[in-house]
Amino acid sequence: MFSYWENKHFFKFDLIVIGSGFVGLSTAIHFKKKHPKAKVLVMERGIFPTGASTKNAGFACFGSLTEILDDFWSMSQDEVLALVERRYKGLNSIRKQFGDKNLGYSHVNGYELLDESQLKVIEQMAGVNKLLKPIFKEDVFSLVKNPGKMGFSGQIKAIVKNKFEGELDPGKYMSSLWNLAQREGIRILTGISVYEINKDEGIVLGEDGSGKTNLEFKGSKIAICTNAFTKKLWPESDINPGRGLILLSEPLDFKLPWKGTFHMDKGYVYFRQIDGRLLLGGARNKDFEGESSTDFTVNPKIKSHLEKLATEVIFPAKNIQWDTEWTGIMAFGKIKSPIIQQVGLKTAAAVRLGGMGVAIGWQAGKELSVLISKM
Ligand SMILES: Cc1cc2nc3c(=O)[nH]c(=O)nc-3n(C[C@H](O)[C@H](O)[C@H](O)COP(=O)(O)OP(=O)(O)OC[C@H]3O[C@@H](n4cnc5c(N)ncnc54)[C@H](O)[C@@H]3O)c2cc1C
Structure with a gap:
C-alpha cells in the first residue's frame, strides 16, 4: 500500500x-x-x-575490412557507408561529450588478423579506402609491415591496421x-x-x-x-537476441608484443589487453543457434573454441590461466x-x-x- x-x-x-x-x-x-x-x-x-x-568488450570501433566487405553482400553501398559514418560520428560525439579520460578511451588503433583463406581481401583494401575517403579524409586501412613481430601463430598471414579505432572502459x-x-x-x-x-x-x-x-x-x-x-x-x-561470451585471463607473466584492439574471423572474434590480461570474446558464429538466446549462461562449445584460439593463434605455445568469464546479450535483426x-x-x-x-x-x-x- x-x-x-x-x-x-x-x-x-x-x-x-x-x-x-x-x-x-x-x-x-x-x-x-x-x-x-x-x-x-x-x-x-x-x-x-x-x-x-x-558486459561488452569496450571496442571503440566501426567495422573491420572484412566486416565492411561482408556488408556489401547484404546492403547497398550507400547503406554500408552510412552505417560506418554513423558509428564513427557516434564515437567522436561521446569523446567530445564526456572526454577521453572519463571514458577511459585510448587511441590504440584497430587490427584485423587474416589467414591464408582471407588474403584476397587485401586486393579490395584500396577500393574500400577510396569509398571511405569522404568520411575520413584519408586512408583508413593499411597493411602492417612486419606482422611477424606481433607474435601470432604462422596461420596469420597478414594484419590490416585501422588507424581510426581505439578502446574504452565500458x-x-x-x-x-x-x-x-x-x-x-x-x-x-x-x-x-x-x-x-x-x-x-x-x-x-x-x-x-x-x-x-x-x-x-x-x-x-x-x-x-x-x-x-x-x-x-x-x-x-x-529482434533476435545474440549472446556474446568474454573470457578474461589472469595477469600475463610475459610482455605483450602488441597493443591495440584486434578482430579476426570477420569481426566475430575480438581481443585486446586490459591491465596486463588478455580479454578475448565473441565466436558467436560457431553456434549461431545456441547463441540466439537471452539466457546469460556460457556455451561450452564457444568457450573451448576461444580458449584454443588463445593458445594456438594469439599466444602460441604459451600457458594462459583464465580468471573470469561473463556473457552479455546483443540484439540483431534482418x-x-x-x-x-x-x-x-x-x-x-x-x-x-x-x-x-x-x-x-x-x-x-x-x-x-x-x-x-x-x-
Ligand atoms: C559480449 C559483448 C561484447 C560487445 N562488444 C562491443 C564492443 O566492443 N563495441 C561496441 O560498440 N559494442 C559492443 N557490444 C554491443 C553493445 O554493448 C550494445 O550494442 C549496447 O550496449 C546496447 O545498449 P542498449 O542500451 O541498447 O542495451 P542494453 O545495454 O542491453 O540495455 C537494455 C537494458 O534494459 C533492461 N531491461 C530489459 N528488459 C527490461 C524490462 N522488462 N524492465 C526493465 N528493464 C529492462 C536490461 O536489464 C538492460 O539493462 C558488445 C556486446 C556484448 C554482449
Whole structure:
C-alpha cells in the first residue's frame, strides 16, 4: 500500500524510459536537456544495467575490412557507408561529450588478423579506402609491415591496421552517463522489471521481484530501450537476441608484443589487453543457434573454441590461466541498423543496437529523444 505522498510524487512522469543501458540513459539525458522542467524516470530491472552495455568488450570501433566487405553482400553501398559514418560520428560525439579520460578511451588503433583463406581481401583494401575517403579524409586501412613481430601463430598471414579505432572502459562510460543523468535531475529506479505497457495510454506496469508489489506508472511519453529483451514489451519487433561470451585471463607473466584492439574471423572474434590480461570474446558464429538466446549462461562449445584460439593463434605455445568469464546479450535483426520508431500514441523505441552500441548508443538516444519530443 503506498502513502499519499508516494502516490502523489513517485508514479507520474513526463517521460518514462525502460532500460538503463547506454541507449536508455542517453535518451533520458537528451530529453531532459531539451526539456529541463520535465520529470524523467528511467526504470531498470537489474541493480546495474543487465544486458550489453556493461558486459561488452569496450571496442571503440566501426567495422573491420572484412566486416565492411561482408556488408556489401547484404546492403547497398550507400547503406554500408552510412552505417560506418554513423558509428564513427557516434564515437567522436561521446569523446567530445564526456572526454577521453572519463571514458577511459585510448587511441590504440584497430587490427584485423587474416589467414591464408582471407588474403584476397587485401586486393579490395584500396577500393574500400577510396569509398571511405569522404568520411575520413584519408586512408583508413593499411597493411602492417612486419606482422611477424606481433607474435601470432604462422596461420596469420597478414594484419590490416585501422588507424581510426581505439578502446574504452565500458564501466567508465556508464559512470559518466550516471553522473550526467544525476546532474540533470533524472530519476533512476533499479530492481523494477516492466512486464506490460499500454503504448497508447502511457501506462507502465512493473514488479519489484518480491512477487507482492505491482507498480503502475503513468508517463506522458514512454521510451522502450530494452534492446535484446524488447519482444516481451513489443512482441512484433524484428529482434533476435545474440549472446556474446568474454573470457578474461589472469595477469600475463610475459610482455605483450602488441597493443591495440584486434578482430579476426570477420569481426566475430575480438581481443585486446586490459591491465596486463588478455580479454578475448565473441565466436558467436560457431553456434549461431545456441547463441540466439537471452539466457546469460556460457556455451561450452564457444568457450573451448576461444580458449584454443588463445593458445594456438594469439599466444602460441604459451600457458594462459583464465580468471573470469561473463556473457552479455546483443540484439540483431534482418538488417544491421537500429530500430528507432514510434510504436504507439505515446510510445517510441530505440532498440537493436547490434555489436556497435558503444559507438552509436548515445546518438540513438538523441534520435529517440527528438522523435519523442515531436509525438
Ligand atoms: C559480449 C559483448 C561484447 C560487445 N562488444 C562491443 C564492443 O566492443 N563495441 C561496441 O560498440 N559494442 C559492443 N557490444 C554491443 C553493445 O554493448 C550494445 O550494442 C549496447 O550496449 C546496447 O545498449 P542498449 O542500451 O541498447 O542495451 P542494453 O545495454 O542491453 O540495455 C537494455 C537494458 O534494459 C533492461 N531491461 C530489459 N528488459 C527490461 C524490462 N522488462 N524492465 C526493465 N528493464 C529492462 C536490461 O536489464 C538492460 O539493462 C558488445 C556486446 C556484448 C554482449
